[in-house]
Amino acid sequence: MSADLFDEMHAPDGSIRGAYRHYDQWLAEQDSAWMRRKHFEAESFFRRTGITFNVYGEENAEERLIPFDMVPRIITGAEWRKLTRGIEQRVRALNAFMHDLYHRQEIIRSGRLPERLFRHNRAWLPQMVGFTPPGGVYTHIVGIDLVRTGPDEFLVLEDNARTPSGVSYMLENRETMMAMFPELFTRVKVRPVSNYPRLLAKSLSNCAPACASANPTVAVLTPGIYNSAYFEHAFLADQMGAELVEGSDLRVIDGRVQMRTTHGFQPIDVLYRRVDDDFLDPLSFNPDSVLGVPGIMDVYRAGRITIANAPGTGVADDKAIYSFMSEIVEFYTGEKPLLQNVQTWRCADPDSLKYVLDRLPELVVKEVHGSGGYGMLIGPTSTRKEIAEFREKLRARPDNYIAQPTLALSTCPIFTRSGLAPRHVDLRPFVLVSPEGIDITPGGLTRVALKKGSLVVNSSQGGGTKDSWVLDD
Amino acid sequence: MLGRVANGMFWMYRYLERAENTARLLAAGHRMALTRGADIADEEWRSVLTTLGQLQQYKAQHDDFSGNHVCDFVLRAKTNQQSVLSMFERARINARICRSAITAEVWEAVNEGWMSLRDLLARPVRETSLNVALSAIRRESTLARGATHGSMMRNEVYSFVRAGTFMERADNTARILDVKYYLLLPSLSYVGTPLDTGQWDNVLRSLSGERAYRWLNAGRMDARSIAELLILDDRFPRSLAFCYASMRENLTALARLHGHEGPAHALMREADLRLTGRTVEDIFDQGLHQFLTEFISRNQAVAEAIAEQYRFNI
Numbered sequence: 001m002s003a004d005l006f007d008e009m010h011a012p013d014g015s016i017r018g019a020y021r022h023y024d025q026w027l028a029e030q031d032s033a034w035m036r037r038k039h040f041e042a043e044s045f046f047r048r049t050g051i052t053f054n055v056y057g058e059e060n061a062e063e064r065l066i067p068f069d070m071v072p073r074i075i076t077g078a079e080w081r082k083l084t085r086g087i088e089q090r091v092r093a094l095n096a097f098m099h100d101l102y103h104r105q106e107i108i109r110s111g112r113l114p115e116r117l118f119r120h121n122r123a124w125l126p127q128m129v130g131f132t133p134p135g136g137v138y139t140h141i142v143g144i145d146l147v148r149t150g151p152d153e154f155l156v157l158e159d160n161a162r163t164p165s166g167v168s169y170m171l172e173n174r175e176t177m178m179a180m181f182p183e184l185f186t187r188v189k190v191r192p193v194s195n196y197p198r199l200l201a202k203s204l205s206n207c208a209p210a211c212a213s214a215n216p217t218v219a220v221l222t223p224g225i226y227n228s229a230y231f232e233h234a235f236l237a238d239q240m241g242a243e244l245v246e247g248s249d250l251r252v253i254d255g256r257v258q259m260r261t262t263h264g265f266q267p268i269d270v271l272y273r274r275v276d277d278d279f280l281d282p283l284s285f286n287p288d289s290v291l292g293v294p295g296i297m298d299v300y301r302a303g304r305i306t307i308a309n310a311p312g313t314g315v316a317d318d319k320a321i322y323s324f325m326s327e328i329v330e331f332y333t334g335e336k337p338l339l340q341n342v343q344t345w346r347c348a349d350p351d352s353l354k355y356v357l358d359r360l361p362e363l364v365v366k367e368v369h370g371s372g373g374y375g376m377l378i379g380p381t382s383t384r385k386e387i388a389e390f391r392e393k394l395r396a397r398p399d400n401y402i403a404q405p406t407l408a409l410s411t412c413p414i415f416t417r418s419g420l421a422p423r424h425v426d427l428r429p430f431v432l433v434s435p436e437g438i439d440i441t442p443g444g445l446t447r448v449a450l451k452k453g454s455l456v457v458n459s460s461q462g463g464g465t466k467d468s469w470v471l472d473d
Numbered sequence: 474m475l476g477r478v479a480n481g482m483f484w485m486y487r488y489l490e491r492a493e494n495t496a497r498l499l500a501a502g503h504r505m506a507l508t509r510g511a512d513i514a515d516e517e518w519r520s521v522l523t524t525l526g527q528l529q530q531y532k533a534q535h536d537d538f539s540g541n542h543v544c545d546f547v548l549r550a551k552t553n554q555q556s557v558l559s560m561f562e563r564a565r566i567n568a569r570i571c572r573s574a575i576t577a578e579v580w581e582a583v584n585e586g587w588m589s590l591r592d593l594l595a596r597p598v599r600e601t602s603l604n605v606a607l608s609a610i611r612r613e614s615t616l617a618r619g620a621t622h623g624s625m626m627r628n629e630v631y632s633f634v635r636a637g638t639f640m641e642r643a644d645n646t647a648r649i650l651d652v653k654y655y656l657l658l659p660s661l662s663y664v665g666t667p668l669d670t671g672q673w674d675n676v677l678r679s680l681s682g683e684r685a686y687r688w689l690n691a692g693r694m695d696a697r698s699i700a701e702l703l704i705l706d707d708r709f710p711r712s713l714a715f716c717y718a719s720m721r722e723n724l725t726a727l728a729r730l731h732g733h734e735g736p737a738h739a740l741m742r743e744a745d746l747r748l749t750g751r752t753v754e755d756i757f758d759q760g761l762h763q764f765l766t767e768f769i770s771r772n773q774a775v776a777e778a779i780a781e782q783y784r785f786n787i
Contacts, residue, residue, distance in 0.1 A: 225566065234572035244573045249476075260477070261784070
């Protein structure tokens with residue numbers, strides 16, 4: 001490992017960084033054979049509780065586990081406070097940006113954002129123009145992916161304003177840690193995350209439409225048990241005490257979206273949908289969809305249901321838009337952004353394209369609409385042939401790509417057969433937005449690249465997760 | 474609750490119950506095969522398949538009725554969609570579909586049960602380990618039921634859980650009796666040969682009723698009291714009368730929650746009337762076989778009415 005990499009636990013001189021001091025003391029007292037046993041225990045725990053995910057395009061892999069690493073990822077209270085200010089600012093800006101984009105488009109009139117960026121954006125929905133969702137909230141749940149490159153450097157890698165997933169792992173990882181190492185939590189004060197489902201339920205209820213009763217009916221819409229995140233959908237519905245519905249349960253009756261209960265059809269006030277925009281309403285979008293509800297968009301536009309997140313928020317997940325985030329934050333908040341982006345070259349811009357093509361072996365190139373680690377090039381770990389192939393794709397459709405430097409992502413130790421070993425990590429904090437305010441759960445989901453030297457943390461590509469601690473200090 | 478979820482819960486517990494009863498039936502068949510000659514053993518395995526409604530399908534794939542073939546087919550054959558393993562798999566899929574309707578305890582019991590049976594039934598079960606496999610099936614099903622009993626709220630979900638359980642159990646008991654009804658006919662009870670008591674004993678074992686029977690009828694063994702126990706005694710948890718007492722209780726709870734009864738209640742009451750206040754003599758006069766076939770179809774009609782009334786599918 002090169003010396004300029006930042007390890008969150010071990011300083012270059014071999015000393016233990018502050019955040020990990022108590023954990024390290026505890027670890028030193030543990031028997032190593034016992035720790036190895038615990039390592040295997042964790043897996044059977046996850047299998048039993050059914051925390052699995054499905055990988056698309058893999059046969060016989062209907063249910064797979066995301067590997068869990070039992071060394072916590074630790075952030076100090078001070079680091080976290082600073083982070084949350086930046087996240088809150090960014091989320092507020094994102095929400096204002098969405099509203100503006102579907103109304104007066106001041107940001108485009110002012111010349112800060114080129115119009116073509118969203119005109120060609122597949123996530124842009126004309127059906128949303130001129131419509132304001134209940135409570136004015138577009139992004140009810142946001143996941144901001146952060147990477148760390150040094151003691152004080154947290155950078156935003158991407159914004160997930162569409163349907164951020166992974167929060168069930170945040171919650172279950174903590175449960176697992178507390179079940180495996182109860183005494184550890186008496187030694188180290190960690191801020192709890194278990195409130196999340198309750199806060200989510202409250203936050204969604206706060207966004208209910210005007211026609212809802214004082215106690216709004218909230219439902220989670222899932223594509224069904226074969227969806228890769230089904231476990232999470234069921235988990236959240238269960239934890240919130242909300243119904244878990246599928247498209248086939250829903251129908252538009254009397255101008256409301258209603259679910260088929262044993263008592264007959266009953267209206268839903270807030271739908272936390274885990275179905276993409278395209279599949280939400282076969283009458284408005286993909287006509288072949290059987291996952292959605294015919295006519296739901298009409299009900300929505302009549303203000304008689306809240307859809308979370310609002311349709312069309314995927315625009316903000318676009319990586320070309322991302323490259324304008326500091327302008328967006330400044331435009332809507334009037335403040336300098338507290339959280340910086342990773343330096344990004346937009347390949348649509350001829351000068352940038354030339355720069356990127358010249359330096360492909362050093363850069364990371366991503367599709368602007370891509371996600372899940374698919375369709376990207378990591379220059380330093382790719383073969384010449386892969387780079388040459390990517391170069392052609394880039395030349396053919398430069399506006400489909402952005403490029404970033406290959407970051408020296410921070411590392412955090414994982415538990416291996418031969419003891420602790422550093423691996424690259426990122427962090428996805430979860431943010432709830434309602435008219436009552438913004439709430440950020442302390443911590444989030446830490447994803448870790450389990451392969452030595454790998455920078456890809458996505459679970460679909462061999463990444464694992466860790467419990468993420470924010471110290472109560 | 475959602476109609477789709479009510480359907481999922483109802484069937485989840487039907488599958489669990491069926492898997493367990495199938496194991497019971499195999500255990501009784503196995504015991505019979507061990508203690509009797511080859512002819513009787515073959516006949517016994519054949520009647521197991523008849524009871525399960527799997528005879529035609531089995532015959533399409535096998536020429537003999539050897540214990541190994543029958544057990545393999547019933548327990549785990551990939552070609553048999555009604556196998557015990559596939560029952561458990563379906564119960565687990567339903568548990569996943571209805572994950573937010575059940576507690577973590579129930580989910581874990583069903584999920585772990587499925588995992589352990591999947592491993593256990595990954596290879597053919599040899600005769601020497603058949604009992605181990607069968608008791609594992611009973612145990613996993615019992616654990617799921619125990620977790621349900623100990624952790625689930627007594628609400629609408631629970632009523633569908635119980636209705637599914639007892640609907641299936643009543644059906645299974647009636648089917649087992651119907652395949653063996655000729656053994657219980659009064660004319661035969663006068664014969665009283667050792668073979669007959671062995672067959673009777675087997676009927677009781679198929680329903681785990683041998684112990685209850687001994688306690689109630691110390692030293693005696695006759696067809697009349699066996700039929701009475703399995704059909705009319707509402708203290709025995711696998712009797713038709715017991716199952717219908719539970720059906721009554723759970724459908725009444727649903728009516729209370731919904732504020733009204735429906736066609737399912739009327740049909741349930743009709744089926745129930747044919748059990749309560751009857752004597753074995755009445756039933757034998759009517760004809761045991763006729764009584765049982767009628768019961769099975771009435772029971773089926775109740776299940777269909779429940780599905781419709783509580784909007785399982787539309």
